[in-house]
Amino acid sequence: MSAVTLVVEFESRMRLTDAAEPGRSATLSSLVSGVHRTATVGEYAGRLHGVTVSLTPAGAYEMLGPVVGDLGNQWADPADVLGTDGRDLVARLTDAPDWPSRYRVLDRFFVSRLLEGTPWRPEVAFAWRELHRTGGTVPIRRLAGTTGYSLRRLETLFRRQVGLTPKQAAQVLRLRRVLQMYEREPGLGGAEIAARCGFFDQAHLDHTFRAMVGCSPRRFFAHRSASGSTEPVDRLAGTVTSALLPTGTAGAP
Numbered sequence: 001m002s003a004v005t006l007v008v009e010f011e012s013r014m015r016l017t018d019a020a021e022p023g024r025s026a027t028l029s030s031l032v033s034g035v036h037r038t039a040t041v042g043e044y045a046g047r048l049h050g051v052t053v054s055l056t057p058a059g060a061y062e063m064l065g066p067v068v069g070d071l072g073n074q075w076a077d078p079a080d081v082l083g084t085d086g087r088d089l090v091a092r093l094t095d096a097p098d099w100p101s102r103y104r105v106l107d108r109f110f111v112s113r114l115l116e117g118t119p120w121r122p123e124v125a126f127a128w129r130e131l132h133r134t135g136g137t138v139p140i141r142r143l144a145g146t147t148g149y150s151l152r153r154l155e156t157l158f159r160r161q162v163g164l165t166p167k168q169a170a171q172v173l174r175l176r177r178v179l180q181m182y183e184r185e186p187g188l189g190g191a192e193i194a195a196r197c198g199f200f201d202q203a204h205l206d207h208t209f210r211a212m213v214g215c216s217p218r219r220f221f222a223h224r225s226a227s228g229s230t231e232p233v234d235r236l237a238g239t240v241t242s243a244l245l246p247t248g249t250a251g252a253p
Contacts, residue, residue, distance in 0.1 A: 019214030034071025072163025136173030
């Protein structure tokens with residue numbers, strides 16, 4: 001959820017569906033996925049064989065530029081995001097004879113774009129750090145005041161450089177903390193987790209979870225248990241971002 005992801009797939013196409021809005025979907029082979037506020041269900045047939053690179057939102061902005069602001073909660077073909085560079089990157093990775101060659105292609109691509117990139121505005125970087133430091137519980141109006149901007153101005157700037165508003169980013173961070181606590185401290189009750197993660201009560205947590213993941217926490221972790229997987233297929237080490245569904249699809253908020 002809190003990463004921008006580049007996927008280059010060599011063999012299959014993937015159908016991506018918003019778990020909270022099933023009517024919103026896309027079918028792609030390679031893709032760039034912006035910071036998402038809601039979960040994504042990925043479906044595919046056959047074997048997946050390719051490269052996935054997860055970028056911090058700050059690194060994504062420095063590498064991709066202002067287009068990151070348009071990618072929030074979206075998926076797009078690399079060519080639509082990066083133009084000719086995107087098409088060339090997919091072709092070079094697909095045609096590379098081995099993995100060391102692919103890593104060299106990626107290194108050259110990232111280094112060249114980062115050298116030409118523009119970093120986040122200091123106010124956006126500060127707001128992002130504070131959101132992370134507090135697990136998304138810092139009051140957004142107070143956060144804006146600390147940066148010296150009005151709430152409206154911070155929202156506009158943050159959305160342009162991250163892809164979500166500060167409030168939406170805070171929701172993602174709170175949800176991520178909920179997932180981590182359910183995973184790492186299974187003995188905790190929902191009411192205690194809700195209190196620790198900045199929700200009014202368990203009902204508020206369950207409502208938010210359903211709105212962002214498409215199901216209740218109980219069902220989400222029941223799917224994970226039913227999959228029989230000993231290791232979650234998370235994009236980020238140590239972070240709960242996915243569950244294997246019994247239909248053979250993989251969902252990743």
